[in-house]
Amino acid sequence: MKKQSKNYVNALSKIEKNKLYTKEEAVKLAKETSISKFDASVEVAMRLNLDTKKSDQQLRGAIVLPNGTGKSKKVLVIAKGDHAKAAVAAGADYVGDTDMLQKIEKENWFDFDVMIATPDMMASLGKLGKVLGPKGLMPNPKTGTVTTDVKKAVEDVKKGRVEYRTDSYGNVHGIIGKVSFDDEKLLENLKTFVDVIIKSKPSVVKGTYVKNISITTTMGPGIKIDVNSFDK
Secondary structure, three states: OOOOHHHHHHOOOHHHHHHOOHHHHHHHHHOOOOOOOOOEEEEEEEEEEOOOEEEHHOOEEEOOOOOOOOOOEEEEEEOOOHHHHHHHHHHHOEOOOHHHHHHHHOOOOOOEEEEEEEEHHHHHHHHHHHOOOOOOOOHHHHHOOEOOOHHHHHHHHOOEEEEEEEEOOOOEEEEEOOOOOOHHHHHHHHHHHHHHHHHHOOOOOOOOEEEEEEEEEEEOOOOEEOOOOOOO
16 A cells, blocks of 8 residues: 655645535635645546446536636647638647648657547548547547637637546546636636536436535545535
């Protein structure tokens, strides 16, 4: 068993083990218990009452956080003609079509965080699915990364779009900002994330949908939040 650091143990001592905190208390406590020497990310995790073996209970999508994530992302757009021009104008870091796909294939080039593609380019992208898929880089209509509105897609990523999807246990998680953010900004991002997940509840789900919510910082301990502290 890995030995916990003195700083982690000290941070953990500030959290009551079985207490459910309000979202305001949790955000404040997350910042207080951050133990990394850098500006740590703040993440939210939600455990949902979903049977992910059933396709109609798998969630996947993207959320544009009102205050961003505090992390800039490099965007690659695979498009031609006017769509490519729109991508450049919107501030995409890299724009191209088959030339960029060949660069990825032949040079193992991955100097980007998000790939956006127009629908007409998806056939060409297909052969890279085995490479892009495991890295979470394959464009997908559900997350808004396969679109003809490349301008909006690029702008959303630059503003602070985060993708989410359920894992095999029915959990979703995502970054909601940095420790350096004001409490109010973290709270607004947190509420936005939770609201989207709640509104995405599949109609087939019966009983309690959200089992628990917690937030944590990079390397820091988890803090459980009272679900009732969010307005339904």
